[in-house]
Amino acid sequence: VDLSVSVLGHTFANPLMNAAGVCCSTTEELDSLLASASGTLITKSCTAQQRDGNPAPRFKPLPLGSINSMGLPNEGYEYYAEYVSHRAKGGAAAKPIFFSISGMTMQDSADMAAKLAAHPQGANVLLELNLSCPNVPGKPQIGYDMQDMRRYLEAVTAVYPRPFGVKLPPYFDMAHFDQAAEVLNAFPSVAFLTCINSVGNGLVIDDTCDTVAIKPKNGFGGIGGEYVLPTALANVNAFRTRCPEKVIIGCGGVLCGRDAYQHLLAGASLVQVGTQLWKEGPDAFRRIRDELQAHLARKGYGADRDAIGKLKVIE
Ligand SMILES: O=C(O)c1[nH]c(=O)[nH]c(=O)c1I
Numbered sequence: 001v002d003l004s005v006s007v008l009g010h011t012f013a014n015p016l017m018n019a020a021g022v023c024c025s026t027t028e029e030l031d032s033l034l035a036s037a038s039g040t041l042i043t044k045s046c047t048a049q050q051r052d053g054n055p056a057p058r059f060k061p062l063p064l065g066s067i068n069s070m071g072l073p074n075e076g077y078e079y080y081a082e083y084v085s086h087r088a089k090g091g092a093a094a095k096p097i098f099f100s101i102s103g104m105t106m107q108d109s110a111d112m113a114a115k116l117a118a119h120p121q122g123a124n125v126l127l128e129l130n131l132s133c134p135n136v137p138g139k140p141q142i143g144y145d146m147q148d149m150r151r152y153l154e155a156v157t158a159v160y161p162r163p164f165g166v167k168l169p170p171y172f173d174m175a176h177f178d179q180a181a182e183v184l185n186a187f188p189s190v191a192f193l194t195c196i197n198s199v200g201n202g203l204v205i206d207d208t209c210d211t212v213a214i215k216p217k218n219g220f221g222g223i224g225g226e227y228v229l230p231t232a233l234a235n236v237n238a239f240r241t242r243c244p245e246k247v248i249i250g251c252g253g254v255l256c257g258r259d260a261y262q263h264l265l266a267g268a269s270l271v272q273v274g275t276q277l278w279k280e281g282p283d284a285f286r287r288i289r290d291e292l293q294a295h296l297a298r299k300g301y302g303a304d305r306d307a308i309g310k311l312k313v314i315e
Pocket residue numbers: 021045068069070071072073102130132133134135136197198222
């Protein structure tokens with residue numbers, strides 16, 4: 001089965017990649033993804049300057065997923081810009097690299113986008129603008145404020161001439177799908193949407209000691225893993241139907257090849273792996289890729305792209 005996917009002006013060997021934030025904060029981590037069976041990779045969301053993030057414990061793996069309130073720890077824009085200078089390649093050996101930006105202010109995000117636009121490897125980098133970080137105390141999610149989202153996209157499109165994408169939070173109401181899609185469809189250069197970020201502000205309790213699992217925000221943090229697959233699939237499908245000109249990247253609840261297949265059916269062209277990558281390491285990509293390949297073969301598909309968006313409803 002041909003797993004290659006050609007979207008956004010690039011061809012990927014397979015649809016799998018990491019979710020921003022997981023196994024992608026340092027050169028070593030990023031190189032381990034580059035060496036893995038993933039089709040591509042994305043850098044940790046960066047801010048203008050290096051950030052330590054929230055106090056630990058700030059991440060906990062759970063039987064059915066994970067909770068995190070990292071607080072946007074990262075090495076700063078220049079570190080990741082330097083990384084893509086060496087690693088992003090064009091031409092035959094192309095391995096385009098996704099670059100996640102999550103400025104502390106709109107101006108910071110616009111400034112970093114402008115720098116990325118001028119980057120020598122700019123044509124081999126795909127910007128994923130993170131509008132959905134749920135864990136910086138005092139910073140409400142941009143993706144949940146439609147006017148804010150419009151302002152951010154106006155600021156970034158004014159300085160970033162290339163097609164780029166947006167990392168969206170999960171929405172849970174049809175009216176919100178409609179409102180968000182209306183904003184996003186007003187920006188043709190928003191070429192892809194990554195659905196979803198973690199389900200914000202969950203609370204995990206360790207009842208052996210009657211205490212919350214993580215320290216920041218009195219234990220409130222983003223939920224990932226098996227818990228979120230139905231919500232992720234709904235958001236992939238909702239934006240696929242509302243934004244037919246945009247590419248959808250699925251993220252959320254992918255543990256195995258069949259989960260990735262469900263994201264393709266729902267409308268995703270690429271599929272990100274977060275919590276399971278944290279638990280299993282980059283070898284997860286070979287396993288999930290092979291499982292996806294086997295599943296598509298069993299279903300009689302010649303290529304994974306033939307499955308994209310093929311979800312049937314009950315008439
Ligand atoms: O706390 C984080 O660093 C974080 N954690 C998430 O679950 N999603 C995000 O977009 C971010 I920027």
